[in-house]
Amino acid sequence: MPKPSKGPRLASSPAHERLMLANMATSLFAHGRITTTLPKAKRLRPLAERLITFAKRGDLSSRRRVMRVIRDKSVVHILFTQIAEQMEQREGGYTRITKIAPRRGDNAPQAVIELVTEPLSAKKATVKEAEAAAKVAAKDEDAEVAAAADAAIADGAAEDAVNQAVDANESGADVAQADEAAEDLEKTADQADEAAEAAEEAADVAEDAEEASKK
Template sequence: MPQPKKGPRLASSPAHERLMLANMATSLFANGRITTTLPKAKRLRPLAERLITFAKRGDLHSRRRTMRVIRDKSVVHKLFTEIAEQMAEREGGYTRITKIAPRRGDNAPQAVIELVTEPLSAKQSVVKEAESATKVAAKDEAAEVNAAADAAIAEGAADQAVEQAVEANETGENVQTADQAAIDLEKTADQADQAEASAQEEADVAEDAEKADEDK
């Protein structure tokens, strides 16, 4: 008989094991918690959290992938509407395993696996919002700095081209070529200035939106 790759086999065959885990996941999403043996709870947890991740995506492809495991349409509907909404602010850790007393008779270790439906604490919510705001501000600041650097480079090149044009006028050599280069580089400098102004405007809009969210 072939041996499983990870952990002990929970049923007589791999197909039986998949069906058993699918039934357990269905019961978990339908009831919010189930009591089972500790090895089964540990094997169920990654499957359940993967299905919740699909539900949070909410697209048709994710729904079809979930339907391959959970065949009860009412449970799938609950997963994609109620449970996904409850887990919207969480980035993982959707389930919790709690050990309980061993089972009477064979003394097998038992555990309760349940969905973590408690809302995030106020401190965690504030930290998460601060991290998001910091990422947005850093991105806007980087875009503004890059635009300013490009504008400075273009402005320096334009000044150099103007100096070359003046020297060419004085010497009478390559006058037309130097003048055209100066005009082109001045256009580049103007475009860089416009890009810098646009980046500054976007940064101001993002800052205003962040302040509005804080006021709420």
């Protein structure tokens, strides 16, 4: 029989172990907490948190992945509607293991594994909002730089087109075609300027939001 790589096997076979962990995860999501032995709680924790991560995605593919483990549709519904909403602000650490007194009889170490449903503290929430605002500001700044570069290129092209129109007028060439090209490039330059102004305004709004979150 192959030796398990994650510690001693908790059941008589790998299939039995998977079934046991699935039943424990179902009870955990249904009741919010369960009491079991410490080794089983440690093995259950990564499975439960992985299922919660799927539930936070909320799409059909994730629901099917969860239903491979959790066969109770009512528990799956609770996981995707209630538990996923409670864990929306968390990026991990969805469960907590608390050691309790050993079990009477065989003196096996016991623990309580439960879902962490407490909301994040105001300080942590502020830090997350500030980080999000900083990322938005960085993206807006990049967009502003790109728009400014496009505007500069368009301005240079428009100036070249105007000079070509003047040269064509002086040389008696196709003046109308040159004038149309100059007008089109000037419109492009105006649009690029408007995009640059909009990006600059968005960057200012993001910067104000970041300063407000720091206060």
